[in-house]
Amino acid sequence: MRENDANLSAVARAELEEEYAGTRLGRQELSGELLEDVEGALWKAWMLEVEGFRFRPEHLPDLQRVVVAVDPATKSHEDADRTAFTVAGRGYPVETMYGDDRPRGYLLHCEQERFTPTQSMKRAAELYHEHRADCVVIEANNGGDYLPALLEQVDPTVNWRIVHAPRGKRARAAPAAQLYEQARVSHVGSARLFAELEEQMTTFVGQGETEDSPDLLDSAVWDLFLDPLIPPPRGGDDQRLSRCR
Structure with a gap:
């Protein structure tokens, strides 16, 4: 240009x-x-450029579920990892292509910052109310099991669910990358909002200790309703995430 x-x-x-x-x-x-694509990366550049990937907020369908996912840092000093938040929803597009009537994922927001545990739970609660979410999902692999109790102190009205990662980062990210490959995920809003996340997606290969931790990507793959193993809503009354506590 x-x-x-x-x-x-x-x-x-x-x-x-x-x-x-x-x-x-x-x-x-x-x-x-x-x-050029990074060899071994789960996300390829073309996945972020297909028609319909960039979505305008005013064109969003009604979302059945909205989840705030949190990948918390265990420390808050100036060199610590950042706490990452993503907000995503699941819904059915107004118009389907080629008879594909499966639900789609819509990534609504992402951010990361160095927070104390209390600050991170306050921010999770703010995003929960701002996006009228159904649940806050918190990864607790690194000693973060106390965070739900802290979240309840900050805001007892927030529904939450705690998850543990039994597999490595690459194995957890692979199902989400598959959904992008199937063109079943859209990023909603300005491309600049998702710039850091998309950079992590297209450069992450899962080399363990030698690779920086992709905090935003870690939080994005915890958006449970994007998991292809979760069946579609039953009769329009999907209560799975109502059992958050």
Whole structure:
């Protein structure tokens, strides 16, 4: 785009910069970088570029379930990992393609920051109410079993569910990557909101100790309703996530 500046209006340039500057797609489309897929990465660039992947909030269907997923850091000093949050929903698209009537996942929000445990639970509660979520899902592999009790102190109205990871990061991420490969997940809103998550997706290969922990990706794969092993809603009255406590 930048080589074609002379042929673009100022308004068009501003809109493109606002939407894509600082994102992986922006590096390709705005700056002309040739971005090759990372060998072994579960997510490929094309998965984030298929038709319908970028979704506008006003076009969202009614969502049956919305979940806030939290990948908590065990420490909060300046060099510690960041606590990551993702918000995603499950629903049926208004229009189906090729007779595919399976539910789709819609990623609504993601962020990460260094928080104390109390701050992280306060933020989880804020996102829960902001997105009118059904449940907060908290990974508790690293001694975080006390976090639900802390969440109840912060806000006793929040439904929560605690999960433990019996498998490695790559094994946990693979089912979510498969849904992206099937074009059954959309990112809702500006590409800039998801820039860091999408960078983690397209570069994570699961090399264990030698690879940085992809905190946003870790939280995203805990959005339970995206798990392809979970059956579709039964008669429109799916109560599985109502048993959060």
